[in-house]
Amino acid sequence: MHSPSALTLGSVNPALLGVQYAVRGELAIKAEVYRVRIKNHPNDHGLPFDKIVPSNIGNPQQPGLDQKPLTFGRQIASLLEYPELIETGKHLFPSDVLRRAKELYEEIGSIGAYSHSQGIPYIRRSVSQFIEKRDGYPSDPSHIFLTAGASAGVSLVLNILVASHQTGIMIPIPQYPLYSATLAQQSGVPVPYFLDESKGWSTDPQDVDQAAVNAKAEGINVRAIVIINPGNPTGALLDQRTMEAIVKVCEKHNLVLLADEVYQSNLHDSQNHPFTSFKKVVRDMKSPVALISFHSISKGVTGECGRRGGYFECTNVPEDVIALIYKMASVGLCPPVSGQIGVECLVRPPVDGDDSYPLWKKETDAIHAALAYRTKLMAQRLNDLPGVSCVESPGALYLFPRLHLPDKAIAEAKAAGKAPDTFYALALLDETGICAVSGDGFGQKEGEAHLRLTCLCAGVEQYIEKLEKFQRGFWRKYGGELASQ
Known part of the structure; x- marks a missing residue:
């Protein structure tokens, strides 16, 4: 039996x-x-x-x-998958591709080996330079974590934030279900705030504030707020005034701001509707709000979902918490190296004057x-x-x-x-x-x-x-x- x-x-x-x-x-x-x-x-x-x-x-x-995949990124990936081509395939690849692949190979070696658990230092420096150029403020590579897509970073951060069954995380409704699913898995409490469809799926900071007040009155320990900008599933883009008001709500309620910004380059009229990062807003305001910002190679024009590459940057996060995040990242050994290479190509594409630039453009x-x-x-x-x-x-x-x-x-x-x-x-x-x-x-x-x-x-x-x-x-x-x- x-x-x-x-x-x-x-x-x-x-x-x-x-x-x-x-x-x-x-x-x-x-x-x-x-x-x-x-x-x-x-x-x-x-x-x-x-x-x-x-x-x-x-x-x-x-x-x-x-x-279709961008040629530049796939050429870099090809050379690092088979490094012999850096020498034997010189006639096949543009000079800037060969130069970048050689630099990466000297830093990484075989992509079949583990990397630093926080991500390859060379690539984290590239990410910090990308952020500095975008926002006009310094970015510390030691506060950047490369991840297996933005989703892995979100899961890691929520795992750290959800301290008990009464921990609340504010999420937009409608929202990308990664957040509700991860909170269910970790027994956290989703605290919804509703976007206004009649006003282009806008976010009303007063509604956000009231949702936090109501949740606290119910005994929920509201720890953080998720902002998806541009929005998923709505595509809505926050204006700077709204972003500043949200930062003030975070200051009032002592909330960690989780900025999901993976669609930052998916703008259909960027001249009239430009993207502004929460990093820039927080720094402009000289705000002490703890901010964790996420980005990914899965969206934008890169579209490399299967390579699983992304990163998050910590702003105004204490060093002992950074150390804890690093410890938890180390449990997973390292993010996929091919995904890290994808991040390098995302944040440091060809520039005008490079051989690869005309095709990339x-x-x-x-x-x-x-x-x-x-x-x-x-x-x-x-x-x-x-x-x-x-x-x-x-x-x-x-x-x-x-x-x-x-x-x-x-x-x-x-x-x-x-x-x-x-x-x-x-x-x-x-x-x-x-x-x-x-x-x-x-x-x-x-x-x-x-x-x-x-x-x-x-x-x-x-x-x-x-x-x-x-x-x-x-x-x-x-x-x-x-x-x-």
Whole structure:
């Protein structure tokens, strides 16, 4: 007779059972089932579409999307993967690429070896120079940690901040579900503050302040606030006055400011809507607020999600806490070296006069132009549809349109045990092969429904036509009258 398994759902960490991560949740799982069915049975898969359109996640180089890797970064990576090419392949690579690869190789050696746990010092110096040039203030390489993407840095920092089950972390609603998922895993308390859709998904510092006051009144020890700028899933960009007011709220409530700035180069009109970092604002204000700022190679025009490269910088963080962060980073030995090399290429791209610059400029300009065109076109066409309203996005990779679903659809969703927008997104997937994420996975006000769509999809006109055809059919099927709002 077999004894019961020592590993069951009843025996695992109960906090993990509450973790939800919508961008790779139910819809993505179902889409993968369909993708495999199409691959294995290309002529008789029985589906009303022939491919999955991965609109659920900002993964620029994913099959089905068309953002190509930047040549400069891939050439550097190639030379460091096979260093013999630095000498034997001189006729294949631009001189500045060869020079940079040689410098990196002299610092790193084999990329198959562990690096410093905080990240390769040479690359941390490059990051500090990038920050200094961007903000006009010094940056200390010893306060910079290279990470396996920004997500690993966020998890590390939240692990340090969440001191008890009553520790609260303020998060925007809607939010990127990394934050709610990580807090659930670590038994922290998410303290929501709501973004204002009617004002372009703006952040109201007074609402943030009141949310902190209310949480403290409930006995929650509010320790930090997460700001995603530009926003995910909204694409909203904070103006400097709002940022200054948020810093003052942090001063008032003694909050650590966690600035998720991974979309800082995903701006569609940077001349009229420039990015300003929280590092610059904190330094301009001479504020004592503890700030931890995150960046990544996964977004921007780099789009190297799979390489897992990122960093965070600590500002106004005491040295003994820096030492603790380093100790915890050391438990993971080191971030992926290939990702660290990606960070080097992100923060120190070719400059005018380098052999690589003309191609790099051409490639990056093309990516920016494509994202701006797709974002504007999608927002315009979505706003022309019945039952849809969409805030135009100045940045990031997404739109977050609101769905004004008919009462009949809401009732049918309830009968199926689904949130209304999840019900909608599942129907969209079943009919068109478009895999999007329902607003329910990001958080929203009670009674609302949204959908997050990436603006990365190739053949954007055909993509939008599928969305339009589906929405009009859904609208006719379920009655076409707006639900009470």
